[in-house]
Amino acid sequence: MMQHDRRPPRSRGAPLLLALLGLTLPACSELLSETTAAGAGLGSAAISDAVGASATVTTGIGLGVQAGVRAGLHYAQRRAHAAAQANVAAAAGPLPVGGVAPWSIEHSVPIEPDERGEVTVVRLVEAGAIRCKEIVFSVDATTRPEEQPRRAFYTAFVCQDGAAWRWASAEPATERWGSLQ
Secondary structure, three states, X not given: OOOOOOOOOXXXXXXXXXXXXXXXXXXXXXHHHHHHHHHHHHHHHHHXXXXXXXXXXXXXXXXXXXXXXXXXXXXXXXXXXXXXHHHHHXXXXXXXXXXXXXXXXXXXXXXOOXXXXXXXXXXXXXXXXXXXXXXXXXXXXXXXXXXXXXXXXEEEEEEEEOOEEEEOOOOOOHHHHOOOO
């Protein structure tokens, strides 16, 4: 006699839907991080449960995939922050002390919101072959297109590396990027 599985069907699309929803909200990076990791963990746990793995194996697979996805997301966020820092440094490099220039970043993957602002050089720091500039830069952020941008200010150092100017601050703005520099 054939036995029928009477368990209700599981929705395998829910974790994917949550992950996709998270990608549409790049301004909410904490939500994106948690949604992506939770969706990956739930999805892998559901798949391993469907193939008949024990509860311990299912939990282990779910936690392992969740940790891997979270690490991948943090890597992508660090790359997005590095791209923004590179654009600020490039805008500040040719400026004299007191000069002001616009900067902007358009991310190819919407993991972070596109940003723009202004940068000014407040001081030149030179010692031997090292040439750096202390800068103040603004970030104009909006959550909706019809909203007036909120302007926030940050300080950093950029240094000359051959013809290029590079971000040189180890802790540019913990409030801005947290530990994901």
